[in-house]
Amino acid sequence: MRFSIEAEFASPECVAEHVTVPERRPENRAFVRLNMIASSDGASDVSGLSGALGNPDDKALFAALRGRADAVLVGMSTAVAEHYHAPTGDLQMFVVAPTPDISGDPDLFACDRVTLVLPEDAGPAPEGVRTLRSGRARRVDLASVVAMLAGKVVMMEGGPTLAGLMVAQGLVDELFLTIAPRVLGGRSPRIVHGPDADPAPWDFVHGFLDAPGYLFLRYARPGAPAAS
Numbered sequence: 001m002r003f004s005i006e007a008e009f010a011s012p013e014c015v016a017e018h019v020t021v022p023e024r025r026p027e028n029r030a031f032v033r034l035n036m037i038a039s040s041d042g043a044s045d046v047s048g049l050s051g052a053l054g055n056p057d058d059k060a061l062f063a064a065l066r067g068r069a070d071a072v073l074v075g076m077s078t079a080v081a082e083h084y085h086a087p088t089g090d091l092q093m094f095v096v097a098p099t100p101d102i103s104g105d106p107d108l109f110a111c112d113r114v115t116l117v118l119p120e121d122a123g124p125a126p127e128g129v130r131t132l133r134s135g136r137a138r139r140v141d142l143a144s145v146v147a148m149l150a151g152k153v154v155m156m157e158g159g160p161t162l163a164g165l166m167v168a169q170g171l172v173d174e175l176f177l178t179i180a181p182r183v184l185g186g187r188s189p190r191i192v193h194g195p196d197a198d199p200a201p202w203d204f205v206h207g208f209l210d211a212p213g214y215l216f217l218r219y220a221r222p223g224a225p226a227a228s
């Protein structure tokens, strides 16, 4: 079923169906899945935190997506704002930043499965921190990072700035969008913002609505594996 209305919170089967990884994926770059939550009026955070928008089904979806990923890709601002911890199991984490300043979340980088992704000319990283370098002048070359992660399933966890750059460059294959039944007003940015992206409609892949009124949608970029 492509869309279901759940009687209570979503069943594990429904969440599993929602996050199925397409068998056919690109070989020359990573398969990138962006997961974001918005209020019904488009806010991406409450007082600087996206977690405050969520509910148990959103947490289950987040865990299911991480459970099917080889790596997480996230912006430094999000890692700091959301107090990221080292990933569990074999999951790798790549944190994109313009400079080697890890003072916002130093403990995160003590884990050898966490890599700081920096421009080549960004200066030395603190001792012991794993780094991946690409691009120059405060801008990591995101296309080249996605190419370096070829063959991996990557969960892109935002934030909106990094997501905007990646979407505009056609580097995101799928969008998992949770819409929370909250109307917040305020000045929170959209979940994806920055340069203009291709305006072509994305393909609906799967969705569900839970009893508390949270809507879970999965779209594939036209031409991406899940769209065919």
Ligand SMILES: NC(=O)c1ccc[n+]([C@@H]2O[C@H](COP(=O)([O-])OP(=O)(O)OC[C@H]3O[C@@H](n4cnc5c(N)ncnc54)[C@H](OP(=O)(O)O)[C@@H]3O)[C@@H](O)[C@H]2O)c1
Residues within 6 Å of the ligand: 035, 036, 037, 038, 043, 044, 045, 048, 049, 050, 051, 074, 075, 076, 077, 078, 079, 081, 082, 096, 097, 098, 099, 119, 138, 139, 140, 141, 142, 157, 158, 159, 160, 161, 162, 163, 165, 191
């Ligand atoms: N609703 C959701 O699902 C969701 C998900 C994640 C986060 N959030 C919220 O979003 C907020 C943070 O988002 P954000 O947009 O400010 O930050 P972000 O996208 O997490 O990260 C932006 C940071 O990454 C750097 N950056 C971006 N592109 C880069 C590149 N190509 N090379 C090197 N560095 C790059 C920026 O550098 P510069 O400073 O040089 O620009 C900036 O420091 C938090 O409040 C968080 O709670 C919401």
